[in-house]
Amino acid sequence: MYRTEASEDSYQGVELLLPIALQWRLVEERRRLARAREEDRRVSTPERLRADRDATRPAVARTAQLPAGPDDQLSFIKQFERGVARRERKRRHPVLKAEEVLRVLAKTATVRNRDEHKRELELMEKVKSLGALRDVANPARHPERWARTVASLRASHPHFLVVTDFVVEHVALSMSSRGPLWIPPIHIWGPPGIGKSHYANDLALALGAPLRRQSMENAQTTSLLLGTERHWSTACPGAVFDEIVLGRFANPIFLIDELDKAPTSSTYDPLRPLHSLLEPLTASTIRDAALDITFDASLAIYIAASNDPTKIPESLRSRFSEFEIPVPRGEQALQVAQVVATRTVEKLSVPDFLPPEPRLAYQLAHLTPRAIRKAIQRAVARAIVNDRRYLKPSDLPADVLDDDEAKIVLH
Known part of the structure; x- marks a missing residue:
């Protein structure tokens, strides 16, 4: 239930009739807020500024701090180098020592430039998360x-x-x-x-x-x-x-x-x-x-x-x-030409385009692999212009069709 009253000289007010339990809860909340305001007034200005600065500092800066005491540092070393002693040497290899990470973190804490400090802390946070071990490819x-x-x-x-x-x-x-x-x-x-x-x-x-x-x-x-x-x-x-x-x-x-x-x-x-x-x-x-x-x-x-x-x-x-590495000749030249031509067509990813026929390798074998790739790219483009999904010898650029050079390379 509620009732209202108003006059010309005052604002319109609303009187609420609340349950007793709810009234006591509101009274306790007002008291709590009053105590908090009083406590806030007792905090000195420098302390308050420091607290505000810490609260607004980026998360990475707070999480990448140097472990405080000897116990914390020992705990960090154990965590960072976890698994190093028990690793299989052929599969895992330690690339960093925990003591080195602690040294760099301590040095980073002295960096005054804000951007440098942030950049180094971000890097060190990633280093910490990866730990000491890395895989060994074999x-x-x-x-x-x-x-x-x-x-x-x-x-x-x-x-x-x-x-x-x-x-x-x-x-x-x-x-x-x-x-x-x-x-x-x-x-x-x-x-x-x-x-x-x-x-x-x-x-x-x-x-x-x-x-x-x-x-x-x-x-x-x-x-x-x-x-x-x-x-x-x-x-x-x-x-x-x-x-x-x-x-x-x-x-x-x-x-x-x-x-x-x-x-x-x-x-x-x-x-x-x-x-x-x-x-x-x-x-x-x-x-x-x-x-x-x-x-x-x-x-x-x-x-x-x-x-x-x-x-x-x-x-x-x-x-x-x-x-x-010599320029391939003879059978090697044919083999390279066929492989390079086939791979070039595949990488172009033209739908339904057929692999090049082996006979094209004879006309490309005198070229370097780089020149073969360029020639095949031009040939595929020419075939598409002519509405074909396969290569013909006539698609190859005229400047690569050197029969005399091909004979020298293939023999």
């Missing part, structure tokens, strides 16, 4: 699948047989040893367009490891691989930290492309980090400049590619197992 754990993959690799890239055999030998060696898979650094060199990058991609798929391509052609500093010094506003981790510490595998593959084209007049030699990265002993304690953090990159697999190895410093070449 295809030999599935022998039948590995055998099929190797056969396909040899068929697709017959002119890289010596490299494939080298990798197969080290995969077999890893299964007989007690440690994880490690493949020594590889340097493949030869004329442009013979398929070095494509081979590296297919090899990564065969090994079951991620591949990261880094071109040295326009590299100007060491930051590409091992990060930018943290005092720069654009500081960011390098490719090695990104793939290993922030990635899933301890042994990713790095394709160091155009190794012979790295600038040599730069104040900061972009090839300098490779001297440490290519040696397992020094790579086990490699440092990324962005976070000033040391980690283990000793299992990383490096494949360098170049056209002219004489332009590469001897100090680097001595760290690689080198393989010269």
Whole structure:
């Protein structure tokens, strides 16, 4: 029930008749609010500002703080390195130590620049969540699948047989040893367009490891691989930290492309980090400049590619197992032409388009794999213009149909 009363000099009021229990609850609530206001007045202004600042600080900044006391730090170490002692060495490998993470967190806490502080805390929070262990890719754990993959690799890239055999030998060696898979650094060199990058991609798929391509052609500093010094506003981790510490595998593959084209007049030699990265002993304690953090990159697999190895410093070449890749000829040339042509048609993803006939390989075998891909792309486009879903020899560009050159290559 309620009643109202009003006058010209006053507002209209409403009188509510409430149950006794509800009235007492309202009285207690008013008392609680009064006590809270009184307590708030007793808090000094600096304390209140500090509380407000902590309440509005980003969540990552609050969750990535350094563990406070010795007990908390010991608990963090146990949690971060959980499973390290009991791991199967062939399958899991520790890339970080908990003490190093604690050291970097303590150093990060002293960073005054707000943006730098936030960036470093976000990175460290991800590092903490991933822990110390990473997987080790090793295809030999599935022998039948590995055998099929190797056969396909040899068929697709017959002119890289010596490299494939080298990798197969080290995969077999890893299964007989007690440690994880490690493949020594590889340097493949030869004329442009013979398929070095494509081979590296297919090899990564065969090994079951991620591949990261880094071109040295326009590299100007060491930051590409091992990060930018943290005092720069654009500081960011390098490719090695990104793939290993922030990635899933301890042994990713790095394709160091155009190794012979790295600038040599730069104040900061972009090839300098490779001297440490290519040696397992020094790579086990490699440092990324962005976070000033040391980690283990000793299992990383490096494949360098170049056209002219004489332009590469001897100090680097001595760290690689080198393989010269010749231009395929004879039966190899036909095999490469057929594989490249078929794959190119598949990647174009034209519905109902038929694979190229083997006879086309005879007209393409004198070309490099790169030139074959370009020729097939143009041929497929010409076939579609003529409302066909298959290739004819007349679809090939006239400038690739060199019978004299083909005869030289095929014999």
